[in-house]
Amino acid sequence: QKEVEQNSGPLSVPEGAIASLNCTYSDRGSQSFFWYRQYSGKSPELIMFIYSNGDKEDGRFTAQLNKASQYVSLLIRDSQPSDSATYLCAVNRYNFNKFYFGSGTKLNVKP
Amino acid sequence: NAGVTQTPKFHILKIGQSMTLQCTQDMNHNYMYWYRQDPGMGLKLIYYSVGAGITDKGEVPNGYNVSRSTTEDFPLRLELAAPSQTSVYFCASSYSSGGAHNEQFFGPGTRLTVL
Numbered sequence: 088q089k090e091v092e093q094n095s096g097p098l099s100v101p102e103g104a105i106a107s108l109n110c111t112y113s114d115r116g117s118q119s120f121f122w123y124r125q126y127s128g129k130s131p132e133l134i135m136f137i138y139s140n141g142d143k144e145d146g147r148f149t150a151q152l153n154k155a156s157q158y159v160s161l162l163i164r165d166s167q168p169s170d171s172a173t174y175l176c177a178v179n180r181y182n183f184n185k186f187y188f189g190s191g192t193k194l195n196v197k198p
Numbered sequence: 199n200a201g202v203t204q205t206p207k208f209h210i211l212k213i214g215q216s217m218t219l220q221c222t223q224d225m226n227h228n229y230m231y232w233y234r235q236d237p238g239m240g241l242k243l244i245y246y247s248v249g250a251g252i253t254d255k256g257e258v259p260n261g262y263n264v265s266r267s268t269t270e271d272f273p274l275r276l277e278l279a280a281p282s283q284t285s286v287y288f289c290a291s292s293y294s295s296g297g298a299h300n301e302q303f304f305g306p307g308t309r310l311t312v313l
Contacts, residue, residue, distance in 0.1 A: 091240070093240075095238070119300055121301060121302075129306075130288055130304040130305060130306050130307050131241070131288070131304050132304070133301050133302070133303070136301050175240060175241070177241075177302075179300060184229065184246055184248055184254070185243060185246065185256065186231070186243065186302060187243075188233075188240040188241040188242075189240050190238070190239050190240040191239075191240055
């Protein structure tokens with residue numbers, strides 16, 4: 088069983104729609120959860136992090152965490168073509184010094 | 199503030215050759231990491247370091263070595279290169295490994311081909 092699982096996609100949404108990206112993880116002790124965006128040929132860049140159950144909003148992005156279900160999601164509102172990228176989910180257990188990444192979901196936002 | 203820098207950007211290596219990928223960060227981060235990313239895949243941790251003089255293995259350490267003599271530098275050594283080591287290598291750093299400020303910052307990557 089993989090530590091972090093994501094649907095590889097591609098997920099296609101029209102411009103202006105809400106894109107919903109999902110991630111599940113296997114380690115119940117995981118405590119930090121991250122969403123990275125990676126454009127083709129570029130390095131990952133951090134979009135959001137969340138530590139507590141519930142929702143965390145930052146501009147057009149909302150991260151949702153449900154530790155009981157071991158589930159993290161990222162919502163992108165008013166999707167733009169510039170949001171087209173691969174989104175990586177990562178989890179970490181405090182002081183274990185290791186981050187586990189999913190294989191990423193490719194998002195296509197169509198004009 | 200350059201963040202995390204990596205050299206070289208691209209390299210072609212012959213089977214059996216060795217080389218060192220360089221990584222430097224100027225954010226005074228204690229934690230540094232090396233990942234590899236194969237096409238269409240996520241990041242796999244090769245080695246990490248929690249401070250100068252301290253390193254440990256990640257998920258896929260075979261065929262690699264690291265050292266950490268300073269806070270800023272964390273080079274990755276490939277010995278006896280094999281085609282399976284063809285990948286994009288990312289170096290990352292973070293202030294801590296847990297709690298606040300444990301988000302990782304990535305370098306631009308090194309695209310390595312072994313022929």
